Amino acid sequence: MTASSPTRERIVDSAMRLFGENGYRGTSVAQIEEAAGLTPGAGGLYHHFRSKEAVLSAGIERHLARLDALRDIRRVLTDLGDLRAELTLTARYILAELDSEEELLRIMASEARSLPGIVEVAIEQLVSSTYAGFAAWLHDRAALPEERATAVAAVGLGSLLSSRVLRSVLRVTSVGVDDDTFVTTWVEMMHAMLGE
Amino acid sequence: MTASSPTRERIVDSAMRLFGENGYRGTSVAQIEEAAGLTPGAGGLYHHFRSKEAVLSAGIERHLARLDALRDIRRVLTDLGDLRAELTLTARYILAELDSEEELLRIMASEARSLPGIVEVAIEQLVSSTYAGFAAWLHDRAALPEERATAVAAVGLGSLLSSRVLRSVLRVTSVGVDDDTFVTTWVEMMHAMLGE
Amino acid sequence: MTASSPTRERIVDSAMRLFGENGYRGTSVAQIEEAAGLTPGAGGLYHHFRSKEAVLSAGIERHLARLDALRDIRRVLTDLGDLRAELTLTARYILAELDSEEELLRIMASEARSLPGIVEVAIEQLVSSTYAGFAAWLHDRAALPEERATAVAAVGLGSLLSSRVLRSVLRVTSVGVDDDTFVTTWVEMMHAMLGE
Amino acid sequence: MTASSPTRERIVDSAMRLFGENGYRGTSVAQIEEAAGLTPGAGGLYHHFRSKEAVLSAGIERHLARLDALRDIRRVLTDLGDLRAELTLTARYILAELDSEEELLRIMASEARSLPGIVEVAIEQLVSSTYAGFAAWLHDRAALPEERATAVAAVGLGSLLSSRVLRSVLRVTSVGVDDDTFVTTWVEMMHAMLGE
DNA sequence: AATGAATGAGCTTTCATTCAT
DNA sequence: GATGAATGAAAGCTCATTCAT
Numbered sequence: 061m062t063a064s065s066p067t068r069e070r071i072v073d074s075a076m077r078l079f080g081e082n083g084y085r086g087t088s089v090a091q092i093e094e095a096a097g098l099t100p101g102a103g104g105l106y107h108h109f110r111s112k113e114a115v116l117s118a119g120i121e122r123h124l125a126r127l128d129a130l131r132d133i134r135r136v137l138t139d140l141g142d143l144r145a146e147l148t149l150t151a152r153y154i155l156a157e158l159d160s161e162e163e164l165l166r167i168m169a170s171e172a173r174s175l176p177g178i179v180e181v182a183i184e185q186l187v188s189s190t191y192a193g194f195a196a197w198l199h200d201r202a203a204l205p206e207e208r209a210t211a212v213a214a215v216g217l218g219s220l221l222s223s224r225v226l227r228s229v230l231r232v233t234s235v236g237v238d239d240d241t242f243v244t245t246w247v248e249m250m251h252a253m254l255g256e
Numbered sequence: 257m258t259a260s261s262p263t264r265e266r267i268v269d270s271a272m273r274l275f276g277e278n279g280y281r282g283t284s285v286a287q288i289e290e291a292a293g294l295t296p297g298a299g300g301l302y303h304h305f306r307s308k309e310a311v312l313s314a315g316i317e318r319h320l321a322r323l324d325a326l327r328d329i330r331r332v333l334t335d336l337g338d339l340r341a342e343l344t345l346t347a348r349y350i351l352a353e354l355d356s357e358e359e360l361l362r363i364m365a366s367e368a369r370s371l372p373g374i375v376e377v378a379i380e381q382l383v384s385s386t387y388a389g390f391a392a393w394l395h396d397r398a399a400l401p402e403e404r405a406t407a408v409a410a411v412g413l414g415s416l417l418s419s420r421v422l423r424s425v426l427r428v429t430s431v432g433v434d435d436d437t438f439v440t441t442w443v444e445m446m447h448a449m450l451g452e
Numbered sequence: 453m454t455a456s457s458p459t460r461e462r463i464v465d466s467a468m469r470l471f472g473e474n475g476y477r478g479t480s481v482a483q484i485e486e487a488a489g490l491t492p493g494a495g496g497l498y499h500h501f502r503s504k505e506a507v508l509s510a511g512i513e514r515h516l517a518r519l520d521a522l523r524d525i526r527r528v529l530t531d532l533g534d535l536r537a538e539l540t541l542t543a544r545y546i547l548a549e550l551d552s553e554e555e556l557l558r559i560m561a562s563e564a565r566s567l568p569g570i571v572e573v574a575i576e577q578l579v580s581s582t583y584a585g586f587a588a589w590l591h592d593r594a595a596l597p598e599e600r601a602t603a604v605a606a607v608g609l610g611s612l613l614s615s616r617v618l619r620s621v622l623r624v625t626s627v628g629v630d631d632d633t634f635v636t637t638w639v640e641m642m643h644a645m646l647g648e
Numbered sequence: 649m650t651a652s653s654p655t656r657e658r659i660v661d662s663a664m665r666l667f668g669e670n671g672y673r674g675t676s677v678a679q680i681e682e683a684a685g686l687t688p689g690a691g692g693l694y695h696h697f698r699s700k701e702a703v704l705s706a707g708i709e710r711h712l713a714r715l716d717a718l719r720d721i722r723r724v725l726t727d728l729g730d731l732r733a734e735l736t737l738t739a740r741y742i743l744a745e746l747d748s749e750e751e752l753l754r755i756m757a758s759e760a761r762s763l764p765g766i767v768e769v770a771i772e773q774l775v776s777s778t779y780a781g782f783a784a785w786l787h788d789r790a791a792l793p794e795e796r797a798t799a800v801a802a803v804g805l806g807s808l809l810s811s812r813v814l815r816s817v818l819r820v821t822s823v824g825v826d827d828d829t830f831v832t833t834w835v836e837m838m839h840a841m842l843g844e
Numbered sequence: 845a846a847t848g849a850a851t852g853a854g855c856t857t858t859c860a861t862t863c864a865t
Numbered sequence: 866g867a868t869g870a871a872t873g874a875a876a877g878c879t880c881a882t883t884c885a886t
Contacts, residue, residue, distance in 0.1 A: 067849075085281040086370045089877060102851045103878065107689075112877070169365040172427050174282050183426050191431045210432040211441040218418030219411045225421050226414075230379050231368050235387045236406040245407040252448035263866080285860060297499075298868045299861065308860065459870075477673040478762045481856060494872045495857065504856070561757040564819050566674050575818050583823045602824040603833040610810030611803045617813050618806075622771050623760050627779045628798040637799040644840035655845080677881060690847045691882065700881065847886085855879070865868085 068108045070096040076119040080163035083170045084116060113178065116167070120182045123164045127157070127186060143202070143254065147247045150194070151220060155239065158224040169229040191217055202254045216250055264304040266292040272315040276359035279366045280312060309374065312363070316378045319360045323353070323382060339398070339450065343443045346390070347416060351435065354420040365425040387413055398450045412446050460500045462488040468511040472555035475562045476508060505570065508559075512574045515556045519549070519578060535594070535646065539639045542586070543612060547631065550616040561621040583609055594646045608642050656696040658684040664707040668751035671758045672704060701766065704755075708770045711752045715745070715774060731790070731842065735835045738782070739808060743827065746812040757817040779805055790842045804838050 074095035078087040089112050090100040098104035109115045140146050158165060164182070171179050195213035198204050204212060223242060226232040237245075270291035274283040285308050286296040294300035305311045336342050354361060360378075367375050391409035394400050400408060419438060422428040433441075466487035470479040481504050482492035490496035501507045532538050550557060556574070563571050587605035590596050596604060615634060618624040629637075662683035666675040677700055678688040686692035697703045728734050746753060752770075759767050783801035786792050792800060811830060814820040825833075 065848085081369060083279075083281070083366070083370050085279065088875080090875090098849095099851055102853090103880085104850055106878065107849065166369065169421075169425050170279070170367075170369070172425060173277065173362070173366075174279050180427065183428060187422065187426065187428050188431070195432070207437075208441075211437050212445075214419070214431050214433040214438060215415045215441050215445055218415040218422075220414075222414035222418040222421065223410070225365075225418065226383065229365050229368060229421075229425075230383065231372075231376060232379060232383050235384070235410045236391070237410040241403075241407050242410060245404075245411050249408075249411055249445050249449045253445045261866090284858080286858095295868055297859090298870090299863085300867055302861070303866060457869085473761060475671075475673065475758070475762050477671065480854080482854095490870095491872055494874090495859085496871055498857070499870060558761065561813075561817050562671070562759075562761070564817060565669065565754070565758075566671050572819065575820060579814065579818065579820050580823070587824070599829075600833075603829050604837075606811070606823050606825040606830060607807045607833050607837055610807040610814075612806075614806035614810040614813065615802070617757075617810065618775065621757050621760060621813075621817075622775065623764075623768060624771060624775050627776065627802050628783070629802040633795075633799050634802060637796075637803050641800075641803055641837055641841045645837045653845090676879080678879095686845095687847055689880090690849090691884085692846055694882070695845060847884105849884090849886105851881105851883085853880090856877095858876070859874090860872105862872085863870090865870105 065108070067096065067098070067104075071098075071105055071108055071115060072119045072122060075115045076123075076163050076167070079116065079119070079171075080166040084112075084167065084175060085171075113175070116171075116175070117178050120164065120167070120178060123161060124182055124185060127161065139201075144247055144251055146201070147250050148243060150197075151243045151246050154190075154217070154220050155224065155243070158221070158228075162224070162228045165224060165228050169225070198254075204254070212250075212253060216246070216253075219246055219249075261304070263292065263294070263300075267294075267301055267304055267311060268315045268318060271311045272319075272359050272363070275312065275315070275367075276362040280308075280363065280371060309371070312367075312371070313374050316360065316363070316374060319357060320378055320381060323357065335397075340443055340447055342397070343446050344439060346393075347439045347442050350386075350413070350416050351420065351439070354417070354424075358420075358424045361420060361424050365421065394450075400450070408446075408449060412442070412449075415442055415445075457500070459488065459490070459496075463490075463497055463500055463507060464511050464514060467507045468515075468555050468559070471508065471511070471563075472558040476504075476559065476567060477563075505567070508563075508567070509570050512556065512559070512570060515553060516574055516577060519553065531593070536639055536643055538593070539642050540635060542589075543635045543638050546582075546609070546612050547616065547635070550613070550620075554616070554620045557616060557620050561617070590646070596646070604642075604645060608638070608645075611638055611641075653696070655684065655686070655692075659686075659693055659696055659703060660707045660710060663703045664711075664751050664755070667704065667707070667759075668754040672700075672755065672763060701763070704759075704763070705766050708752065708755070708766060711749060712770055712773060715749065727789075732835055732839055734789070735838050736831060738785075739831045739834050742778075742805070742808050743812065743831070746809070746816075750812075750816045753812060753816050757813065786842070792842070800838075800841060804834070804841075807834055807837075 071092060075087070075092045078091055078095060081087075089103075089105055092112075092115065093102065093105050094100035096105075105112075105115065109118065140149070164186075168179055168183050168186075172183060191210075191213055194217055195206075195209045198209040198212055199206055202209075226235065267288060271283070271288045274287055274291060277283075285299075285301055288308075288311065289298065289301050290296035292301075301308075301311065305314065336345070360382075364375055364379050368379060387406075387409050390413055391402075391405045394405040394408055395402055398405075422431065463484060467479070467484045470483055470487060473479075481495075481497055484504075484507065485494065485497050486492035488497075497504075497507065501510065532541070556578075560571055560575050560578075564575060583602075583605055586609055587598075587601045590601040590604055591598055594601075615631075618627065659680060663675070663680045666679055666683060669675075677691075677693055680700075680703065681690065681693050682688035684693075693700075693703070697706065728737070752774075756767055756771050760771060779798075779801050782805055783794075783797045786797040786800055787794055790797075814823065
């Protein structure tokens with residue numbers, strides 16, 4: 061039950077990958093053990109975690125720790141002097157983050173309702189803070205009134221989020237638009253909206 | 257195995273509700289039977305369906321049949337002469353549809369990866385046709401070139417989809433914007449984009 | 453989960469026998485199933501009981517129901533006019549009852565501490581009422597003051613109980629005395645104590 | 649595997665206490681290790697004992713060694729000239745011994761059937777010799793013929809044993825008699841029996 | 845002597861599915 | 866068409882024991 065060890069890390073890695081692929085319920089402890097190089101079914105996992113759920117918790121916490129940066133999204137959005145450039149940067153950054161957290165996104169979508177406790181907290185932290193951060197930036201940078209900034213953030217971030225939900229969660233291979241075009245179009249829309 | 261009977265209907269109803277609430281794996285055949293008024297665990301379900309998966313298939317097919325209307329979205333978007341009004345109508349209509357198909361949306365998100373065959377086809381049909389339909393309308397009505405219409409459809413519909421994915425799938429209670437404001441803002445953005 | 457069925461009865465029978473032989477923990481559900489004619493390990497037991505503990509509960513309740521007679525021990529001790537004869541009858545009756553409840557006695561001794569809830573109640577009902585019943589009889593029949601009757605009952609019944617505890621629980625094969633001699637000696641002692 | 653060491657002693661102490669509280673099967677090697685100040689689950693116990701059973705054996709042997717005195721009960725029963733006084737002394741002594749061996753008594757009762765080998769021998773040694781010793785004393789002191797002495801010993805010791813079996817094994821909190829009254833009554837009964 | 849790690853075997857329980865009635 | 870009963874397979878988890886360090 062050490063805080064960290066190579067095996068422990070391998071267990072979390074394997075588990076999160078399998079959870080993302082097959083869902084939490086769809087992944088057995090034996091599969092995780094096997095993927096982590098332990099004898100499947102021998103219960104080796106339980107020397108490192110109290111339960112299967114504890115593995116998920118550890119995995120989610122690791123993701124969240126890694127995402128602390130995203131939480132304060134304004135740090136990325138330094139003033140480039142050019143709104144279009146900043147919006148492009150934002151879009152690319154958020155898409156890249158969502159891509160690197162594909163596993164987490166999949167798990168959240170599959171298990172949000174079956175595993176309330178753990179997953180709910182993670183979603184709240186992740187989504188709310190991202191939306192709030194972007195809204196605050198719109199308020200500061202584009203001088204939008206607070207309520208309007210919130211609404212624009214909801215519409216704008218929704219677009220970016222759904223592009224990854226479609227791909228990673230719903231496995232929709234394509235809606236006919238490549239990433240670059242998507243970003244360009246999104247930037248145009250946001251820019252048209254923000255005036256100037 | 258009759259094509260249709262009151263019991264069969266009750267089974268599909270109960271099953272889809274339970275799948276939406278607890279996921280496919282999280283719902284046992286016995287639970288479905290009980291909810292459908294049969295003796296739980298007695299296997300009565302198997303007089304109407306070959307397997308648990310067949311119940312899901314039937315449920316999804318029923319949803320898809322009901323959604324045929326949405327497939328040809330242009331039927332709704334009759335010419336009102338006013339682009340803003342038409343966009344507002346579109347947004348409201350799509351959100352309403354997503355709401356009435358909340359069950360399906362949840363199931364798709366939870367099981368897209370664990371039950372490829374059945375669910376994947378449904379998602380493909382549903383999403384692709386909706387996106388394609390909206391793009392076609394943009395092409396006709398707003399005179400956008402085809403590629404651009406596709407891109408704008410992707411960005412625009414994504415926003416609407418995300419709003420319901422957040423609420424129904426990820427259980428995010430609110431991102432600070434009510435539906436009316438969301439629609440208004442979305443319409444503005446689309447309108448700003450489409451020029452004129 | 454029917455209240456009664458041949459299989460259910462066989463499960464309780466087998467379980468109580470095995471619990472008596474190997475203890476509650478020492479008996480696996482698979483063993484019970486096998487002894488009851490079900491496929492071991494297939495979980496058939498769970499169609500009749502919610503858990504392994506529920507089987508023990510049902511078994512204990514069955515024993516207790518059967519022991520309702522013993523509870524009012526005075527019914528047996530009808531006035532024969534001869535104290536010696538009545539004491540002899542009592543001793544034989546109690547030993548016979550303990551013998552027919554050997555299983556229960558073993559289970560009580562093995563599991564009194566590991567399964568408090570269920571077993572504790574049974575012991576309390578069984579032991580307390582027997583002691584109280586015998587004390588009441590001594591009070592009525594031999595005109596002993598209440599406190600004295602209680603003390604004599606404790607000493608006297610203790611002897612009888614220990615003879616069966618030694619044999620059934622501790623597996624002491626013999627302490628050099630056969631049952632008839634034991635009863636005769638016990639009767640003499642009680643008689644000497646109760647005076648003429 | 650040293651014959652004796654502080655850790656070894658702590659292991660036996662902890663183990664016997666836990667066996668008494670939770671039973672042999674109900675106590676894990678990890679629990680014993682933890683209670684003995686070792687890292688639970690690390691297998692430190694196996695540096696001192698070949699197996700879990702060997703710990704129980706060592707514990708029982710230690711108890712038996714301590715009980716060698718009781719085996720020759722007559723040493724206690726020195727001639728006081730007064731039979732009543734000697735009986736009182738005997739009763740108190742045996743009850744005190746049973747109390748100080750509560751652990752052992754519990755273990756014997758719980759595990760007599762699941763762990764025959766080890767425990768059976770201990771019980772045999774302990775019980776038989778006590779009964780035989782008391783019978784011999786009755787034979788000498790009260791001039792009872794051998795067979796009669798054996799029978800009276802069985803009836804008399806049974807009472808004392810039961811009182812502790814009820815309390816320590818069956819957890820019956822009280823049968824309405826305190827220890828002093830119990831002893832007094834027992835002495836009276838034995839005295840009435842032994843005549844003069 | 846002690847520990848971190850691993851393992852094989854076992855546990856209780858759940859469940860989709862089948863079948864005679 | 867519905868039920869009571871049964872079953873094979875698998876799940877999460879525990880545990881006595883071993884071993885390299």
